[in-house]
Amino acid sequence: xxxxxxxxxxxxxxxxxxxxxxxxxxxxxxxxxxxxxxxxxxxxxxxxxxxxxxxxxxxxxxxxxxxxxxxxxxxxxxxxxxxxxxxxxxxxxxxxxxxxxxxxxxxxxxxxxxxxxxxxxxxxxxxxxxxxxxxxxxxxxxxxxx
Numbered sequence: 001x002x003x004x005x006x007x008x009x010x011x012x013x014x015x016x017x018x019x020x021x022x023x024x025x026x027x028x029x030x031x032x033x034x035x036x037x038x039x040x041x042x043x044x045x046x047x048x049x050x051x052x053x054x055x056x057x058x059x060x061x062x063x064x065x066x067x068x069x070x071x072x073x074x075x076x077x078x079x080x081x082x083x084x085x086x087x088x089x090x091x092x093x094x095x096x097x098x099x100x101x102x103x104x105x106x107x108x109x110x111x112x113x114x115x116x117x118x119x120x121x122x123x124x125x126x127x128x129x130x131x132x133x134x135x136x137x138x139x140x141x142x143x144x145x146x
Contacts, residue, residue, distance in 0.1 A: 020110050037067065037070060039100070041091065049064060
């Protein structure tokens, strides 16, 4: 496969997965945007709201509104680090932590059709290659968040 074809294919797979995710109105009882933010904050504890918006390819104002809702529901908390009171870091609460299993289960169900017919060893290799590609791209460009 030509390198440029790989890029188009990766973009198309992402588009198809996004459409599949969007067909789920709620995950673990949460609207899609809220579930995505809870999961990402769980994966990246202490993430800044701006970096969260960038990683999710969402507008910062949209992320701010959703985080406000999640904070009000007791699922996300904003904390000021001791050395910089201008910045607030995001963390999931114990209440949100109880929902992570259900979110993960839904994500797994959404991915199942994509993995159909692919041996487990190939899936593991694919995940390792993606992680390495991500590390390479982040290392080659200081603009990307870690």
